[in-house]
Amino acid sequence: MVATVSDALPRAHVSVDAERCKGCDLCVVVCAPRNLRLRPEFNRAGYHPVEFRYQGDRGECTACGLCYWVCPDFAITSVDRRVP
């Protein structure tokens, strides 16, 4: 699951389980570089799930992991690519 680090990739491998996500926005608002946003589509439960964007409005993903820490639904993970 852990990818090798490449300069072309964001620092973290951020992965969202869109069916699990409830679109609560918490990861969105804690992500300082704004690398996350809600998608306009609905998932099966009727929520707009979150998606990760390579580069946010305010910079790159810092691999801070806060999106993982605040998610109440275990729907998002952030794996630092620099961690072996």
Place this chain on the structure above:
Amino acid sequence: MVATVSDALPRAHVSVDAERCKGCDLCVVVCAPRNLRLRPEFNRAGYHPVEFRYQGDRGECTACGLCYWVCPDFAITSVDRRVP
């Protein structure tokens, strides 16, 4: 019930209901002049009731009323003869 004061009488009219008294000794130990003591006889309930003595071991009744105040069984009253 309230008697006129006479020099020949103690300051308080102290009255014990011997059948009500449980001989707990509380009035005895709070009476500074020691004007009260338990009688050797039993009352019907099997207690040694208290009795009032004109003059205690340590002086006369001061009409302090403490015997009345501490009695848990409403068995003793102390009426100051000087109170009209």
Place this chain on the structure above:
Amino acid sequence: MSAAVGYATKWGALPTLTGAPTHYCAGCEHGTLTRLLASAIEARQARERAVLVSSVGCSVLAHEYLNVDAVQAPHGRAPAVMAGIKRARPDLLVFGVQGDGDAVSIGLLELVNAANRGEPISIFLVNNAIYGMTGGQMAPTTPAGMVTTTTPNGRDVATTGRPFDATRLLLGLDGPAYLRRVFLPVAPTGSADVFNARGALDGEAAIRHAFEVQERGGFSFVEFVSTCWVNWKVSILESKRYAARVLAPLFPPGLYRDRFGVEAR
């Protein structure tokens, strides 16, 4: 000190006492308190609007001696029953006598909530550090090391917790308006065979203040540090000495809160 020292009335003549002989053991503060309640009610001329809530413990028969209306509460629930009466009839003077097991063990939730809501009622706690009525089991207030029927080797605070201080617990709440602790038993003095009677005098004053606070809309609570020689298995006078030596430091008497300043008057 009360101005009523030497108060020239006789038992039975106090119309707020029924005159029935009490079932309390000789020398027990439950009896003393009964009479203090009667005098405080009379001082307020409140007999016809007073409602006693008797709780389960040695005080369960208080209504046999106090000549007022009465409602008996299930064990521990007196504060709720009192609040229920008072909410329906704010014109009544509602008061209750509880034991330490009743109020601080099984009934703690009801006590704390009535206090927190500031229900205008008056609760009088007889803290004798043991379960009197049921024959001497450990109470929440039992001091460390005391032998009771359920702590045959002395209370072990490591497994049973430390003694509860109900007054301090209530002090942590904003609701109560009047919190007072009185040492009710006769207390040893400097002289070996002389005891003082301050408790009874202070106690009556505290009750009168509690009533005053209630009628001004506040929750009032007076804890009476007491004894139970029968279950402590000591003589009557020894129980008073023990209370002065062990209980008074554990449950220090004093005025803990007086929001309306009734004691200052």
Place this chain on the structure above:
Amino acid sequence: MSAAVGYATKWGALPTLTGAPTHYCAGCEHGTLTRLLASAIEARQARERAVLVSSVGCSVLAHEYLNVDAVQAPHGRAPAVMAGIKRARPDLLVFGVQGDGDAVSIGLLELVNAANRGEPISIFLVNNAIYGMTGGQMAPTTPAGMVTTTTPNGRDVATTGRPFDATRLLLGLDGPAYLRRVFLPVAPTGSADVFNARGALDGEAAIRHAFEVQERGGFSFVEFVSTCWVNWKVSILESKRYAARVLAPLFPPGLYRDRFGVEAR
């Protein structure tokens, strides 16, 4: 702050999570706490000796998500159930999640007594100032003026009492060894659309400390100031702002007691 930031594990891969989707509302701290518990249990490698006591409230299904042994307690009685488990099996890591209604209203007596006895268990209180599971009635922790289904005109502290501060109440007892309050929701920062995530990080640390205290023989209690936007009837983010504005001052986060100094390590 925790060293585990960016902790490289995935849901479901955390063996202490079952992976079942939660029934919690979107954005609710009950979900966040579940994962924090899982990581703290794994940090102790305690999954096989952990027993969760789930209480009645939104946390009642916690055992569906936490992959550990579990016992469900009647409403409010989790501390007693936990103590019962621990006394029989001191080798187990016994912890429970309670709501504010569960722990501070109906279950206050059980909480206070477990705390007073210093039972070596860990209690995690989700204080969302309302009854979540039953649809938004007043809780003992509801702030003055808050509209709930049973306080349609806002909570009136004159008739219902002031909000209860469970942590402070426990602080009045000698029994607890660790008392900590954490503000768990994401919290507004200087910047209007940015929130901080300190609560989750602090929260996990607090849980780990609580477990440490338990295994050293002490009673540990962590209160998580939380939200319930569904029953507060505001948006998710507005609920976080409200919590920061109203609840945090009412229930100030902090370390209230740390008898064993586990936070100093």
Place this chain on the structure above:
Amino acid sequence: MTALPEFLKGNEALAYGALRAGLTAFYGYPITPSSEIPETLAAKVGRPEFPRFRVFLQAASELEAINLAIGTAATGARTMTATSGPGFSLKQEGISYAAAMELPLLIVNVNRAGPGLGNLGPEQSDYFQATRGGGHGGYRTIVLAPDSVPEMARLPALAFSLAFRYRTPVIVLTDAFLGQLKEDLPVPDVAPEEWDTSWAATGARGPVRHVLSSLHLELADQNRHSRHLAAKYAEIARTEQRSEDVATDDADVVLVAFGICARLARAAVGSMRARGLRVGLLRPITLAPFPRDRIDDLVLSGVRRFLVLELNHGQMVDDVALAAAGRAEVRGLTEVGGLLPTSAAIGAAVEAMAVSPTPLVAAEEVDA
């Protein structure tokens, strides 16, 4: 929109019914599926429509609630508390005290599925707990069972009337289905009845004291008090049985059902009569006292088959069997866990019974 009839949940209707019957005080602790009762009442304190309603308090627990209610009831005020399953268990000690102290008091149990936490579906599994005195000491209470939203609104007035006439707690045993059901109902507007409350503890008047206590230290006193209560209950049993008959006149099989089951049974009577089966329904309105005289009448008029429908593993079936006393076949059809018996299951059970010989056996229970 005054043109529309009231359309309320059963729980709301019950709250309004209590208000219209002169409710003074409500104490409760939230629990689904009964919470609409406090929620409806919370907004009504001090409202001019209900001038008697002065006290609403959310208690800290069901125990606090029942004891607050005891206090208020002791003053002679009309007092209600409401709960469901687990909360009803917690109130049992208080109900026993209220019965012993002879306090009029209305306790509502919106029966959900159990035991334990169970779930939120309807059950009638608290039947024994309500009718046999779920608390200690062998008291009895009156138990009323509505079967519709309009009846949820009507019964509080009857409940208070009986509670004050006999000075006894009265239980309204309803279920999660009826509590949550919405139905159109007419707006009853009856003036609250008045009753004697001279026994209440509201201050001594000269030598007249009011002491409400359940303690009788002398065995002979306790014996006298216990017999007094039993005699009261016997009088209630004689005079207060209430039930409704649907097409029992010529019935081969009489369904016996209360609450939501009575609604199922009503429909079954209709559809089976349409199919030519002579089926009737006896619906107990008082579960306690159980309408055993009505069962007796039916037996004497020739009914030999009773099918008891209930949401538990067979409780009311005992009361029917006791009343039938071997003179008729008594079977039970039960469903549990929040589910309801299907019309097919009811039809099959009735048919099986209608064709069977009548063996005069003891009560049997079958699960749906």
Place this chain on the structure above:
Amino acid sequence: MTALPEFLKGNEALAYGALRAGLTAFYGYPITPSSEIPETLAAKVGRPEFPRFRVFLQAASELEAINLAIGTAATGARTMTATSGPGFSLKQEGISYAAAMELPLLIVNVNRAGPGLGNLGPEQSDYFQATRGGGHGGYRTIVLAPDSVPEMARLPALAFSLAFRYRTPVIVLTDAFLGQLKEDLPVPDVAPEEWDTSWAATGARGPVRHVLSSLHLELADQNRHSRHLAAKYAEIARTEQRSEDVATDDADVVLVAFGICARLARAAVGSMRARGLRVGLLRPITLAPFPRDRIDDLVLSGVRRFLVLELNHGQMVDDVALAAAGRAEVRGLTEVGGLLPTSAAIGAAVEAMAVSPTPLVAAEEVDA
């Protein structure tokens, strides 16, 4: 004085019986007339004679006690709590949860007179509460009723055995008389039985988790669980009925009595047999499951008259009537408030019954 037999109060004997059956933990709250149980146990923790007995805790209330007990029972340890009347009411919610979570647990109720605070004399007025599930949700428990001090000592072992075999709370329903009675008894010294506790919540082992919960949000799950419990109870009812017969073989009138009443009945059988009346006694040892098969046998073998003796206003009489199902006359002789029926009253009731024709009527109750 080893020459003397043990001479213990019933409550003390019960405590020793539990210890000998391997008791691990006791939680209780004092209440007369049961307090000798905790008082006896308080001194025994950590004593070498009872190495399994590790936990004694006086709880803050009966509610705390039953929930402490639930926690300990969930670990598979042998757990007991004991109380009387009001305290038994307070435990009902917990018993319902324990039944739902299928926890083995021993609850003792030393029945005193009620309702409310009542008094300290013996009654059997908690019979319904114990046998019908005094808590919510329609569960059942096993209920055992000793009638002597030696049996107070013996039954805890049976109670634990049944509790663990069926994973269910077991109630010992005794009364103030037996609890306080002292009798001489032999010292039984049996090694505690061992049972499967693999279901207990003592930590997950790899993929194997133990979740003890009473919540079943899906109606179908709750339905399944409820039926599972009912099936278990049906099995218990089939296989665990226990009773004792005294001279029922040729009896014209069979007394039915448990607990202290069985002792009265025993004496009555003796004295009436001496007077030539053919009287027998059926003594239920399991009140639940009720020994209805035994009643059935007696009816089939020709018994037409049952006289039920109990200390309440008629509760077990229902179970006898249900079992007899109209095939025999069932009467009750009751006494309440702490009093006991006199031998004269029993004699008169038996004689009245023996000479009456047998009208096959429903159960009737008469007060002594």
Place this chain on the structure above:
Amino acid sequence: MRSEAIVAGHGGQGVLELANWLAYYHLANGRHVASTPSYGPETRGGKVRGSVVAADAPIDSPIIETPDLLVVMNTPSLDFVPMLRPGGTLLVNRSLVAEVAPRPGLRVVEVPATDLAAGLFAFAPEPGLDTSMAANAVVFGAILALGAGEWATVRGPVEEVFRHTLTDRKQAYRPLDLRATESGFRWVRDHGAGALPATAPGAPLAASNGGAAPP
């Protein structure tokens, strides 16, 4: 005559509100009504179902065993389809429900209710508010379109229902809800049953994976 409808979806979709509107619509038309909610957990987020029985005579049993109409607001609610009586109507919120397995003898009406509602952003009580939660009103309109009458005749009772049922706080939504009802009504009248695009908007969403890298 007795009519039986069941509305099913998840918490937050306004399922019970829709059932309530339907009930009041019947009441406004002088019928007797019995309506029941049924929900799973004590808390939010579970399955929610509302049933509405309407009849001219007082209602015996309020229980629905074989509804005439089943409204399916989300995919898991398809579980209820087997309940439908032969010849009954299945009304599906096509925006959130994947293709419906055909069952003979059923009338299937598919309405992209959430999408239609989302399209009504111009009627949001506050600008920028997501109006997709008005899907329940769209479905309300769709249900009414299954019966007789034109929008002009239906509109009056609908307005009455909204006036009566919306809480004070929600009265601001009245114009949106009315508009949504109308759009659902018109959508069904315009498209009839089964006339839907072939896409399956309710199919599972793919995981959004960070960057182009292999997972």
Place this chain on the structure above:
Amino acid sequence: MRSEAIVAGHGGQGVLELANWLAYYHLANGRHVASTPSYGPETRGGKVRGSVVAADAPIDSPIIETPDLLVVMNTPSLDFVPMLRPGGTLLVNRSLVAEVAPRPGLRVVEVPATDLAAGLFAFAPEPGLDTSMAANAVVFGAILALGAGEWATVRGPVEEVFRHTLTDRKQAYRPLDLRATESGFRWVRDHGAGALPATAPGAPLAASNGGAAPP
């Protein structure tokens, strides 16, 4: 053979202790015994009654309806006299009980038990202690004297009973209790039934009034 005894008095008189001694005395003689307390209030100070049934065979009913022996330790306990079976024995603590109304067919034994006990001050475990509470042991001896045997033969079992029943704390009282038992035994043997002085020591005490003044 079955013998039935009831001991009645008030709390604090050692009534149940006396019943227990009696029970153990029977046990020491190889009999079956059933003994019951019965007390009024949950607390102290009320009426206390102990009953002791002894028999050679296992005991059917432990209940006593018509005792063979009634021990009356205080005046209110005279209420139980009507229970006594014809020909039964009434043993009265004459120190605390006013004259007993004669009832034909009863054997009345009056023992000044409290006074006898008080007179044993020389045997107090601590000097100065009031020994009147050993009245129960005096009565124990009196009961034993009603049966056969001499003190010398009775003494052994009595000692065994005390050894077995007295708590550790009370073992110090053993010599006093033994002595008191002996004095009760001897008193009955010496005086027999009814041989009492005519004074009524249990009559109400006059109120003690302060000084000579009229009240």
